[in-house]
Amino acid sequence: MEFHIYFRTVDVLSNTELWEKAGTEIFWYQAPTVVLDDSDPPFYRWYPDGITNACYNALDVHVRDGRGDQTALIYDSPVTDTESSLTYSELLERVARFAGALAALGVQKGDRVLVYMPMVPEALIAMLACARLGAIHSVVFGGFASNELAVRIDDATPKVIVSASCGIEPTRIVAYKPLLDKAIEIAAHKPDHCIVLQRPQTVAELLVDRDLDWQQVMDNAEAADCVPVAANEPLYILYTSGTTGQPKGVVRDTGGSIVALKWSMSRIYNVQPGDVYWAASDVGWVVGHSYIVYGPLFNGNTTLLYEGKPVGTPDPGAFWRVISEHNVKVLFTAPTAFRAIKKEDPTGKYIAKYDLDCLESLFLAGERCDPDTLNWASSKLGIPVIDHWWQTETGWPICSNCLGIEMLPIVPGSPARPVPGYKVDVVDANGSPVARGEIGALVVELPLPPGNFTGLWNADDRFLSAYFKSYPGYYETGDAGYIDENGYVFVMARTDDVINVAGHRLSTGAMEEVLSGHPDVAECAVIGVADPMKGQVPFGLLVLNAGIERPPESIVADVIQKVRDEIGPVAAFRRCMVVDRLPKTRSGKILRGTMRSIADGESWTMPATIDDPVSLDEISEAFAQFQVAG
Ligand code: COA
Ligand code: AMP
Numbered sequence: 197m198e199f200h201i202y203f204r205t206v207d208v209l210s211n212t213e214l215w216e217k218a219g220t221e222i223f224w225y226q227a228p229t230v231v232l233d234d235s236d237p238p239f240y241r242w243y244p245d246g247i248t249n250a251c252y253n254a255l256d257v258h259v260r261d262g263r264g265d266q267t268a269l270i271y272d273s274p275v276t277d278t279e280s281s282l283t284y285s286e287l288l289e290r291v292a293r294f295a296g297a298l299a300a301l302g303v304q305k306g307d308r309v310l311v312y313m314p315m316v317p318e319a320l321i322a323m324l325a326c327a328r329l330g331a332i333h334s335v336v337f338g339g340f341a342s343n344e345l346a347v348r349i350d351d352a353t354p355k356v357i358v359s360a361s362c363g364i365e366p367t368r369i370v371a372y373k374p375l376l377d378k379a380i381e382i383a384a385h386k387p388d389h390c391i392v393l394q395r396p397q398t399v400a401e402l403l404v405d406r407d408l409d410w411q412q413v414m415d416n417a418e419a420a421d422c423v424p425v426a427a428n429e430p431l432y433i434l435y436t437s438g439t440t441g442q443p444k445g446v447v448r449d450t451g452g453s454i455v456a457l458k459w460s461m462s463r464i465y466n467v468q469p470g471d472v473y474w475a476a477s478d479v480g481w482v483v484g485h486s487y488i489v490y491g492p493l494f495n496g497n498t499t500l501l502y503e504g505k506p507v508g509t510p511d512p513g514a515f516w517r518v519i520s521e522h523n524v525k526v527l528f529t530a531p532t533a534f535r536a537i538k539k540e541d542p543t544g545k546y547i548a549k550y551d552l553d554c555l556e557s558l559f560l561a562g563e564r565c566d567p568d569t570l571n572w573a574s575s576k577l578g579i580p581v582i583d584h585w586w587q588t589e590t591g592w593p594i595c596s597n598c599l600g601i602e603m604l605p606i607v608p609g610s611p612a613r614p615v616p617g618y619k620v621d622v623v624d625a626n627g628s629p630v631a632r633g634e635i636g637a638l639v640v641e642l643p644l645p646p647g648n649f650t651g652l653w654n655a656d657d658r659f660l661s662a663y664f665k666s667y668p669g670y671y672e673t674g675d676a677g678y679i680d681e682n683g684y685v686f687v688m689a690r691t692d693d694v695i696n697v698a699g700h701r702l703s704t705g706a707m708e709e710v711l712s713g714h715p716d717v718a719e720c721a722v723i724g725v726a727d728p729m730k731g732q733v734p735f736g737l738l739v740l741n742a743g744i745e746r747p748p749e750s751i752v753a754d755v756i757q758k759v760r761d762e763i764g765p766v767a768a769f770r771r772c773m774v775v776d777r778l779p780k781t782r783s784g785k786i787l788r789g790t791m792r793s794i795a796d797g798e799s800w801t802m803p804a805t806i807d808d809p810v811s812l813d814e815i816s817e818a819f820a821q822f823q824v825a826g
Contacts, residue, residue: 212768214616215242215646218459219451222494223257224248225424228451232643239337239624240493240643248425251295251328252486254493255288256422263496266470270522271317273363273503274514275364276397278319282317286323292746295325300419301389301408303355305330305776308433310354310387312336312345312376313478314363315503318393318410318477320489321359323432327450330425334433334445337480338363338372339700344443345379348435351445351653353385358410358664360393363399363597388721427451433653434482437703438662439693441710445653446482446588453591454494456617456647460592461495464584464615465526465559468495468600472522472554476502476515476529481700483562484587485765487528491592506533513546517735520550527555530562530699531569531583535729538569544576552577557599559584562699564687564788567608574606585611585687587673588701589649589663594640594673595617595685610684620678625668635678637669649773695724695732697768704788707734707769710762711755716744721778721786725771725795735795736772737815748774768810773822779811787812795819 218229219242228246258264264285266442271280280295285629303309309326311333313319319335326333331713334352336345349357357380363370373392380386389791392400413422432452435443449614465475473492477483479501492499500522506515506529515537519527541547550812557580558573565583575580578602584596591743595611595618619641622630648671652659663672674694677687690696692706704722711720719739724732733817736755739747752772779787782805793800794816802809 197326206669211617211643211645215455215496218455218646219243220699222248222454222458222648223253224451228427238642238660241428241650242449242646243427243455246451247330247424247452248427248451248650249330249422250431250454250490251291251324251452252422253458254292254324254327254490255284258496259288263469267498268493269317269320269564270472270498270500271503272500272518272522273315274509275366275504279630282319287321289419290321290414291324292421293414293417294321295328295467296420297417298325298331299329299358299393301356303329303331304561305423305425306429307331307356308352308354309333310336310349310352311359312338312357312359312372313393314338314360314372315480315501316360316395317501318360319673320501323479323485323489324493327431328420328422330423330429330450332430332432334435334451335485336435337478337479337700337766338370339480339764341761341764342375342378342382343762344764345375346382347385347441347443348387348445349379349383351435351443352433354387355389357387357390358393359390360400362393364395364397364503366505369397369620371398371400377403421768425450428455428650430650432485432593434465434485434588434641437691437694437706438484439705440693440705441703441706442707443703444658444662445655447651447653448647449591452646452650453490456645457491458494458616460647461491461497463600464593464596464598465528465647467492467495467497467526468499468556469642471525472498472500473526474500474502474518474522474524474528476506476533477529477562477699478626482586482591483528486591496772498522503535507536507540510542511546512537514550516547516550519552519555523554523705525554525556527557528559528561529567529787531560532563532729533570533696534560534573538572539729543566545577549634555579556638557582559596561586561593561611563608563613563696564689570606570608570825580605580606583608583611585675585685589671590644591647591649594620595687605683607682610680610686617757621686622677623667623670623743627670629680630678632681634690635676637667638673638675638677638685639667640673642669642671644671695734697724697727697732697734697762697766700766702734702763702767704734706763707736707759710759711738714751714755714758716740716746717755718742719778721788721791722769723788723792723795725792730768731817733771734769735766736769737778737791738772738774738775740774771822773818775815775818777811777814780814781805782807
């Protein structure tokens with residue numbers, strides 16, 4: 197495998213020089229004369245006087261440069277038994293037409309459009325059409341229930357919602373339209389219109405006046421041109437889990453995103469225009485935004501949209517089939533997908549069935565990558581397996597082995613070193629840097645590089661308090677870890693109520709809000725416990741009101757259903773038990789961390805601040821009995 201050696205250039209450049217140079221690699225209607233406006237930290241603004249358009253950079257630029265016949269998008273859907281592809285010219289034609297349709301419904305620059313869709317090409321078309329108009333898309337993952345969707349509708353106040361009649365999970369068809377209708381009913385804000393893609397598996401009922409059929413809208417639309425957009429205007433809002441039931445609306449701007457994502461494709465992933473790049477994720481997550489849609493298209497790659505799972509569609513060879521059939525050069529997915537494959541095919545029998553010579557590297561992110569999984573993948577595939585660390589907020593990797601710059605030795609358990617543009621430190625509770633090897637809060641020195649979030653939608657105060665208050669001068673990542681003597685970063689755990697379930701970011705705080713809404717529940721806690729396949733799963737503990745006569749199992753069944761209905765199946769909330777009381781500190785704080793250690797069978801010490809030590813013994817006993825009961 198050949199690596200491009202850019203590191204000398206990167207090393208000698210200052211942060212602003214690096215991003216000034218990277219800024220020249222994209223298309224601008226008006227090139228920026230200022231690289232960084234740092235007059236109002238932490239509201240840093242990259243390329244403040246630049247004018248550009250994300251859709252132009254994703255599509256038009258390639259057609260203009262004579263690559264219109266190159267495949268832009270491959271759609272591979274084992275759940276519908278469909279495969280298709282679109283060239284850059286074809287994708288541009290559809291996106292321009294859908295942009296025309298949105299414009300005809302009154303969508304203009306700055307308006308929000310919510311996209312609630314399964315993994316179909318139309319999801320990507322809708323996102324790019326918004327970008328074409330300078331409208332702000334907000335994609336909501338299909339595994340969220342109506343309530344979560346309603347919260348996002350109320351926060352983003354979209355003019356139009358784009359959805360589909362259904363999504364297809366291996367064991368069932370998920371009718372999206374009833375979920376959407378219910379969400380709009382719950383929400384205070386009502387969109388003017390919903391555009392619904394009718395899929396043959398389920399045909400949705402459309403409401404006269406409000407709902408429109410995707411195909412009809414497309415048939416009647418006229419192509420719309422790109423609208424020039426100031427670099428700092430938002431490209432999108434993506435809601436992510438925080439510590440409460442109110443998700444954080446991460447806002448990313450247009451210019452910085454184009455520059456950073458395009459830069460990352462060649463420097464981190466080592467792909468060149470024309471290479472097939474596959475991020476096996478979902479457009480509803482940040483990985484989908486950055487590396488199914490925008491990054492590969494900005495870079496002129498062929499991107500792959502896969503509607504299926506790593507196992508069961510139809511077998512653990514699904515990924516290998518896709519790679520060999522479509523000549524995939526780089527695969528990016530979550531470690532959980534590999535754990536699922538390894539569980540069903542530990543000896544790699546299915547890997548041997550396919551010619552995987554095209555695959556040069558595998559990138560993993562979304563959760564801590566356990567060394568076992570990384571070692572299994574690299575021994576079976578015989579290629580570099582790169583763990584890299586990033587977040588919805590950063591939009592692209594903070595730490596990674598940058599294969600297009602220089603390949604560093606792989607150290608299982610570490611996502612290697614900070615990517616150029618990021619300076620990562622570990623600090624103690626007072627914000628003072630700790631010694632190498634010591635664990636503490638992982639923070640990034642400001643300013644964050646381009647492509648990172650520029651704010652939270654309608655929530656400046658939360659933006660400041662959640663990320664910049666505890667450690668002045670730094671961005672607080674919410675992760676804890678350490679840096680070793682070689683400068684390798686180790687990301688160990690979240691410092692807040694966020695858990696990672698099968699690579700999906702969820703809030704235990706949000707689940708606690710649902711549980712405490714049950715009339716029989718007096719008090720509750722949700723903790724993330726270790727799971728061999730999903731990494732973590734939520735575990736609920738309930739204290740019931742005095743005098744409740746219903747059997748505890750029926751209340752547990754109620755709350756499990758309630759989380760599924762109010763947050764969604766993606767929460768994977770299946771484990772829950774009733775206890776007499778929750779262990780607390782003397783100031784009344786529930787000892788979630790200690791309970792998590794007990795549940796995971798780790799060693800733990802009695803906290804000095806505990807109110808009543810017997811309560812932890814009781815919890816220990818309750819977990820033991822829960823495990824025995826299976
Ligand atoms: N729409 C509707 N429901 C969805 C959904 C969607 N888009 N995605 C998941 N769900 C549902 C599933 O059907 C399942 O429902 P169930 O409780 O009725 O079975 C539930 O949400 C949990 O789904 P999931 O977490 O995907 O678990 P799984 O057991 O179906 O599959 C894996 C496990 C590991 C195979 C799967 O989680 C996976 O492929 N993960 C990779 C994650 C990823 O790409 N993360 C992005 C970061 S890179
Ligand atoms: P998300 O915003 O959904 O991308 O989730 C971000 C969180 O996932 C991070 O804050 C980490 O807790 C976790 N995460 C992502 N990538 C890694 C990684 N490579 N190693 C450890 N944790 C990771």
